[in-house]
Amino acid sequence: MTSEPFALQHPAAGPYEPLHTFHPRRSPLGRDRADALVRLWPGLGLAVHDETSWPRTPSGALDTATLFGRAAPLVLEIGPGMGEATAAMATQEPERDLLAVEVHLPGVAGLLLLVERAGLTNVRVGYGDALHLVRTGIEAGTLDEVRAFFPDPWPKARHHKRRLVAPDHVRLLVSRLRIGGLIRTATDWPSYAEQMRMVLAGDPGLEPVDEDRAGRPVTAFERKSAAAGRAAVDLRFRRVR
């Protein structure tokens, strides 16, 4: 197999996102995951940084109805990690389509395997920077929900500029939500939870719903942080205007 289709090209830093919310990492794939990419990517994968490979609407946005083969409420998950919770949620919600975008290739492959094992038809897996996809490919007002669970493993204040839940990113995500759509996030760091609350509450388009995990399965990251004694805080906000 050639690694070519999975070469991650970072978009040039634009005016809206001078820093990335992730550190590019290289990890060995292993045989099962490499094999999963070869078998499953053509039917289930989306090369986020190669727009020419996307099904596109006349306006040039990602044509999600063609991608999923149906028109259904669309959930975007940013950073599913290895995808266990993603696959569990997609199983619970067959009436919704779930586009999970991950920048870490073993996670992409891991989720593809879980999708295959569970026989899920409502999941597609993007490889690359989810914010790039949102900016370039998702039409305004079209998402039913945006999820980012434990998006940032960096608790230190000096990392705050890299955080996903930052005003510019939130404004971008809110613009792509339908009115009434939800943005959901979770963190295991109390200070980051506080910052997330402030940033989300500060967006003029959002109102708080509750701090309920609302059926969210335990994620792999959460399991590790719980073992280290840190409890998760969930936040749910709704687009109201």
Ligand SMILES: C[S@@+](CC[C@H](N)C(=O)[O-])C[C@H]1O[C@@H](n2cnc3c(N)ncnc32)[C@H](O)[C@@H]1O
């Ligand atoms: C701490 S992990 C949590 C993974 C998973 N949600 C869980 O709870 O187990 C954060 C994940 O978000 C991914 N990530 C961060 N920023 C991203 C972005 N802009 N686009 C896509 N993935 C991103 C990272 O690669 C990483 O896998």
